[in-house]
Amino acid sequence: MSFLDIAKNRYTTKKYDPSGKIAEETIAQLEEILRLSPSSINSQPWKFTFISDDKTKNELSKVSFHNEQKVKDTSHVIVFSVIENVKDFEKWNLSRLPERSEVYYNRMVKPKGEAKIKSWLSCQVYISLGFFLSTCASMDIDSTPMEGIDTEAYDRILQQEGYKTLFAVAIGYRDKDDVNQPSITPKFRLEKENVIRNI
């Protein structure tokens, strides 16, 4: 399938088939693909937590607002987290990178102050989300990106240390009657002339 067809067919799944489990070897591939996500200066300020344990998924579902049923029914939930502390980032991530990366960070990012540094770090994790959603679609795995979750409660349940939940992604296989699939609900996007500019 061409990437254009993948983009047309992927969609945010709203209802999962609870019996649809993703094979362990497929999960191992997804783990490796996430690890290979690109980021500015190769900063990699992330942690990806894969959850298939039913008890943990049930606990998470209770703090997932309108996403409750998806979290319960899906095969796996992946929690995307960002490193919490700028000092830890500088100590653990930056120190492993080539000198030119450190120079870029010290010149272009660090002078902007803590809030902007943290926002820049979070942006890197969002890049991995785009990478991941496309990957899943190319492997015929259905997915739901979810910002609509109680991220602090996720941190507590997962006993996160040094990292903070930004969002999660449910992955699995759709219920055959899921009304959000493009064959039932056509995709809505802004017109090309509103979002593409050619000079």
Ligand SMILES: Cc1cc2nc3c(=O)[nH]c(=O)nc-3n(C[C@H](O)[C@H](O)[C@H](O)COP(=O)(O)O)c2cc1C
């Ligand atoms: C960062 C992000 C967070 C989202 N959070 C949720 C969510 O909490 N629950 C949900 O059902 N959909 C969520 N969505 C799905 C969007 O609503 C969806 O991507 C958008 O409407 C486009 O539809 P499509 O993905 O089916 O093409 C989220 C999407 C993104 C990219």
